[in-house]
Structures are given as structure tokens and as C-alpha cells.
Amino acid sequence: MKSSVHPFRRLLLASLAAGAAARADAADLVLYYEERPPLMSRQDQQLTGVQGAPAMAVLQRAGIAVDLREAPVARQVAMITRNAEPACALGLYRTAEREKLGKYSRLPVYSSPPQSLMIRKDGRLRDVHRFAGVVQSPANTLVLRLGYSYGAETDRALTEGSAKIIRSSDHSLARARAVLLGMADATLFTEEEGEALIRQLGDAGAALELRRLPDAPPGEGRFFFCSKATPDRQMKAIDEAMASPRAMP
Incomplete structure (x- = not known):
């Protein structure tokens, strides 16, 4: 049976695949990220945003070429902890469990503010x-990200609390919509991401409020979290680049 794929399309797909393979071969490690403006977004072969831009500056100063791969946080952690190749995830909180499964950069690439509460202005938690x-x-009822840490102190408070927690693998905007539609009473976001999501929802977002809570656990650093297969020399280069103020925009 003949293929229905046009010869030009086959050539194009083969060319794209070859280009991707060449970039991967040239890379020193895989860098996992997730599109979460304004935290990080991809533009060509670079990451932008309050976490993405500093991370790229660090890696460039360290002389490390990366193969950018987008994946949800839970999958990022799963791929990192397989330890199958040199790979890092960007912007993860430090947890005791992950400390045993991979390597963290010595310094955070970004210091996150405390978590804020996203609620409906006319909801139960008003x-x-x-x-x-x-x-x-x-x-x-809180809807939170599956496989995601909100920082050690916040995680502990959630575990020890009595509120019902729904864990969702959906992206951030879907969790904001869950609160908007009354499917959950609240969710947690850092202030910059929460405000961006409310704007993204347009007129409907006016029904939501991002509330700072004075007793919320303090913000924590977000680090490079890397596989054990990542060479120590690369981790050292990242640490040295992060220690230099010239590495941070």
C-alpha cells in the first residue's frame, strides 16, 4: 500500500527530525520547562520570563548548551529521577524526597514570593x-497541581490540614477556571502567575481575587533540579555561574 504522505512533506518531516536530532546531539544536557507566563516561556531556542531568563543567563555563562523540552512538572520529575541522561528541570522547590533522587543547584535561580490564594470574590472564602x-x-476544597511542590512549609501545612485537596494534572489556567466555575473554593499561585492568569481570563476573570494571606508560609527558592546522571563538573559550572552577579539579568 502506497503512503498517502506527499514526498515534499516526507522530506520536510525528515529534515525537521534531523535538525532536532542534531540539536540534541550538540546539547550538553536536556533542560525541561513548562510554558507558564510570566514565569517562563519559550522564544526560539531561549527561555524568557522571571525564571526562564535568569536560568538561560546562568547556563550561557556556564558554557552549557541545552536541549529544551517542554513537559508538565510531574513528568519532568519522573524523567529526571530516571537518571537516564544528563538533564535538569527548571524552577523546582527543594524537597527532602527529591534530595534523595537527584541533584540540586547550590543556589536558587529565582526566589519565589509566598503563595497567594485565588478565590471567587463572591465565593465561600470571601x-x-x-x-x-x-x-x-x-x-x-482546594484544587492543586499533581506532582507539584508549593514549598516545604506550604506542603507541610497542606498535609497536616483538614481541607479537601483535589490534585489535577491540568495546566494553571484550568485550575483558575475550576475556581471560577465553583468546582473548587480556591487554588494557590504566586502573585505574578495568579495576576497573569486573571488577566488571561478577560472579563470573566473580574470575578476572581488573588488574596495575600499574612500568615502564609514564606516564599522559597526555586532551583535547578538535575538527574544523578548530570556530571558534577556541570553542576559545579552552574553553581559558579549562579554565584556571579553578571549571570543574573
Whole structure:
């Protein structure tokens, strides 16, 4: 049976595949990321955003070429902890479990602010202004990211609290919509990402509020989290580049 693919299209696909393979062969390691403006976005072979741009500056100063691959956070962690190749994930919080499974950069690539609470302005939590009041009530439902850490102290508060937690693999905008549609009482975002999501929702986003909570756990650093297959010399180069103020825009 003859292929229905036009010869020119086959040639184009083969060329693209060869180009991707060449870039991967030239790379020193794989760098996983996720499109999450304004945190990180891809433009050609570069990452931009408050996490992406500093990370690329560090890697360029360290002389490390990367093969950029987009993946959800849970998949990033799964791929890193397989330790099959030199690879790093960008912007992950440090946790005790991950410390055993991979390597962290010595310094954070970005210092994250505390988590803020996204709620409906007319929702059940409209009169709640304390983080403890959110996580300690079994009447409250939070939708959070599957396989994602919100920082060690926040994770601990969520685990020890009584609020119902729904873990979703959906992207950030879907979790914001879940709150907007009343499928959950709240979700957590850092201020810069939450505000960007509300703007992205347009007129409908006016029904949402991003609330700072005075007793929320403090923000934490976001690091390069790398596989054990990543050579120590590359980790050292990253650490040295991060220690230089010239590496950070």
C-alpha cells in the first residue's frame, strides 16, 4: 500500500527530525520547562520570563548548551529521577524526597514570593483572610497541581490540614477556571502567575481575587533540579555561574 504522505512533506518531516536530532546531539544536557507566563516561556531556542531568563543567563555563562523540552512538572520529575541522561528541570522547590533522587543547584535561580490564594470574590472564602483558616477547615476544597511542590512549609501545612485537596494534572489556567466555575473554593499561585492568569481570563476573570494571606508560609527558592546522571563538573559550572552577579539579568 502506497503512503498517502506527499514526498515534499516526507522530506520536510525528515529534515525537521534531523535538525532536532542534531540539536540534541550538540546539547550538553536536556533542560525541561513548562510554558507558564510570566514565569517562563519559550522564544526560539531561549527561555524568557522571571525564571526562564535568569536560568538561560546562568547556563550561557556556564558554557552549557541545552536541549529544551517542554513537559508538565510531574513528568519532568519522573524523567529526571530516571537518571537516564544528563538533564535538569527548571524552577523546582527543594524537597527532602527529591534530595534523595537527584541533584540540586547550590543556589536558587529565582526566589519565589509566598503563595497567594485565588478565590471567587463572591465565593465561600470571601471572608477568610488567614492561611490557617483555609487549610484547617474540612469544608474547604482546594484544587492543586499533581506532582507539584508549593514549598516545604506550604506542603507541610497542606498535609497536616483538614481541607479537601483535589490534585489535577491540568495546566494553571484550568485550575483558575475550576475556581471560577465553583468546582473548587480556591487554588494557590504566586502573585505574578495568579495576576497573569486573571488577566488571561478577560472579563470573566473580574470575578476572581488573588488574596495575600499574612500568615502564609514564606516564599522559597526555586532551583535547578538535575538527574544523578548530570556530571558534577556541570553542576559545579552552574553553581559558579549562579554565584556571579553578571549571570543574573
